[in-house]
Amino acid sequence: MRGAKIMSQDDALHAVRHSMSHVMAEAVLEMFPDAQIAIGPAIDNGFYYDFDLPRQLKTEDLEEITRRMQDIIKDDKPFERSVVARKEAEEQFADQKYKLELIKAIPEDQEVSLYKQGGFTDLCKGPHVASTKQLNPQAFKLLSIAGAYWRGKETNPMLTRIYGTAWEHPKQLRQYLKQLEDIEKRDHRKLGKELDLFSLHEEAGAGLVYWHPKGARIRQAIEDFWRKEHYRNGYEMVYTPHVGKSWLWETSGHLDFYKEGMYPPMEMDKAHYFVKPMNCPFHIMIYNNGMHSYRDLPVRWAELGTVYRYEKAGALHGLLRVRGFTQDDAHIICTPDQMEDEILEVLRFSLYMLRSFGFQDIKAYLSTRPEDSVGEQHQWESATESLRKAIDREGLAYELDEGGGAFYGPKIDLKIKDALGREWQLSTIQFDFNEPQRFNMEFVDKDGKEKRPFMVHRALLGSIERFFGVLLEHYAGAFPPWLAYEQIRIIPVAAPFEDYAKKLQQLFREQDFRASADLSDDRMNAKIRKAQKEKIPYMVIVGEREEQDQAVSVRYRSGKQENGIPLEDFVQMVASRVSEKTQL
RNA sequence: GCCAAAAUAGCUCAGCGGUAGAGCAACGCACUCGUAAUGCGUAGGUCGUGGGUUCAAUUCCCACUUUUGGCUCCA
The missing domain is CATH 3.30.930.10 (Bira Bifunctional Protein; Domain 2)
Structure with a gap:
């Protein structure tokens, strides 16, 4: 999960999440009695549990798991901790190969503790809430199914991981889901498309960026x-250069240590050329060109x-x-x-x-x-x-x-x-x-x-x-003026003021501002809406009054507006915002 | 690379065995307007690619490509 923490992870919440993962494991074992269970910790904002399941999980399965979890929670089952001998633990988990591996990994001087709620017992350090009743059946949500290697190693079997988020109160859950939505709205891929900033093209090669x-x-x-x-x-x-012969990469050591990160060689005149994954060998070539x-x-x-x-x-x-x-x-x-x-x-x-x-x-x-x-x-x-x-x-x-x-x-x-x-x-x-x-x-x-x-x-x-x-x-796409691709959008209130708008555009460009006049036959309101959606910091709106007074009315991206600003004042204000690199 | 989901108009999405639909955008016409969408009309798609099943595939199956969420890795 990529997600920000809303609150610091205090111990109570940690116990809730950890307990939630046990409840989920119980629910999954109800559905798949033959499942192998691996680990199920609390993480930022929630929890997960890794399973080795007899079949692939579908998104719909999450609904059933959720229902079963809610039932388990309502049953008010206490979490019972017990310390057992290693032998006993091994017997308990005789047919759970991952658990057996975990038990073996516990240092000799450390005690082996189990937690049991209802019909489910897990090898676990704890701590947990006292009873499932302390979990709120409306304050968790299963979010996604993902693959995860056992112990994170690529060579190990791939397990099925279920991620969930859990909170003490439904209100916190709603808040968190809301924040996930906010993060989605700010997603640079989404904004990049909406603002027409860049694109990637599958048919031309993945992971290669086109700057609009x-x-x-x-x-x-x-x-x-x-x-x-x-x-x-x-x-x-x-x-x-962008490419260099194999000599360069042999000398640098990249072909020994970094080959899997490099594009394969191109052959020309019996030599192999590699596209550079790093610039350093080239800079060194310049250095070694003479004495220092x-x-x-x-x-x-x-x-x-x-x-x-x-x-x-x-x-x-x-x-x-x-x-x-x-x-x-x-x-x-x-x-x-x-x-x-x-x-x-x-x-x-x-x-x-x-x-x-x-x-x-x-x-x-x-x-x-x-x-x-x-x-x-x-x-x-x-x-x-x-x-x-x-x-x-x-x-x-x-x-x-x-x-x-x-x-x-x-x-x-x-x-x-x-x-x-x-x-x-x-x-x-x-x-x-x-x-x-x-x-x-x-x-x-x-x-x-x-x-x-x-x-x-x-x-x-x-x-x-x-x-x-x-x-x-x-910035959620609302770049400060010094970075904005367009700093000023000039919007005439009606066609007769297009000349004044053009004149302003010329004047602003002479000041090295990135400015354009919207002379399309949209209505003014539509032009404002358009500029607003493009997140342009300053909208300069001009009509009869402004033309007469050699002034501008400014609508800021924030929605704030100021009318009748003398032209020079506005130019100066923008210039100082740009040079000071401040917002608006 | 691995696990899972997905790919339909420029964008956002609906449809789902009988070869496609909306909104926005685009284009045209009318409107000449003071702080977040004027109205009407037109055009736009071999439904990601390649195979298979079928009388018939956008729809079902397989492979590939790419995207998304993870694992791993990392600027």
Whole structure:
């Protein structure tokens, strides 16, 4: 389930949800006495239970399961906890292979507890509500049937998972279902279609994005800002090819470690060319093109580099998971003693960028050395330490992901929370101890000796496609004026004022505003409705009064309206909203 | 890739063994209008693709493609 939490998961609610999953398991066992049961925990907003069933479940089955659950709840069966010997538990679940596996996995020093309600006993740590009567038969809903591998491993059998949501009161359930609807309304795929921003075409290839003119305008606004800020922050832009011969990918190690993520090779002149899944080897080619003195470092090279990666068919999702995307990539190549400052600067820059787009709630995730990895231990330690220091200096909240780094280096990921409280990973700052060595990168140090530089990969927005999708949902399509594909729609109240409308359009365009006049033969009301549905921030409505006074009447996207604003005042107001990047 | 559901006009959806229907959008005509839909009319679909069953398939069955919700993975 992708869904935001409405309330913090207090223990009572957790017990309700967990108990609900047991009730569901009882109901399912009533229907399928031969079913194998796996696990059934409480999760955010609800619960699930995994089953191995004799036949496939249909959506209609959920109705019957629901009815049976309601009956069980009404029976007021107590949840009885008992602690049993391992042997006893194994006898109890003699014909439940998944449960037997779970029992074996319980550490020796831990007690084995069972929970029983009515005719159903489950291996379970608890806790549960005291009796099914404490569950509200009107405060839960079974949401979906999904497949899930036993213990999440692809090689294990696929079980049938039933998801449900459960609350203490029906009112909370209704609230939650309402919120699911809100999330659906904000879905970037829906908004992208409604606002005509982008499309995907099954017949032309899954996971490949087509940017329509309106979407492209917004993307341009993002990219223009991005370039300007990168130059300001000491970056240079580079452009690199989209394909490279196998030598490049052998050297980088991608063909060893990342082959399953790459598009298959193209053959030409007896050589294999691969479409790039990453930009780094190309940036390194530029670096290795000549000698570098320590005086030249750091180099910071950025590129909006479009890469292609094979994603499993089932993983594709709108703009959020695609097969071709543009990273706002950059590589920082520096001496070891520049590293700490560079990291701090990247982190600051990243936070500045994210905040500029309206994301205020930002959290860091620091990932450290995994078991299988390259590089010296002291390198890992100092790199990790400088990442941690930078996070501290910026006063960011962070979580440690021990062993979660890439094999080639530690990293910081930044996640933002959107308007609905959902978390999205955007920025990533990663050390790389692998490629500098593989490509034999060097710089000449003060002592005249050739040494190996440090390299950091970083993407601030992540991928433009993904970032755009997140932004679209965050604003529910109502982009702030600096990003809006059309900032001003001029609407004459009637045909005689079309000339004034055209004049305004010209004037606004000279101010670099994205503006258009609606000269269609719709009535004014219809034009307003249209502009409103397109979520255009400013509607400028003009008739006789405005033309006479060289003024405008403004209807804001919010519905608020102001009449008779002098033209210059309006221009100035919009200009300042745009430059300050504020809403409306 | 795996499990489940789905694919009908540009969009949202109805229909379901006898080769299709609505609303919006588009187009045409009339209306000339002050803050979320003026009226009337016209046109638009080999019902995702390929097989099969049948006298007959958009409808039933199979495969494929894609989408959706999960599992897994991740920018």
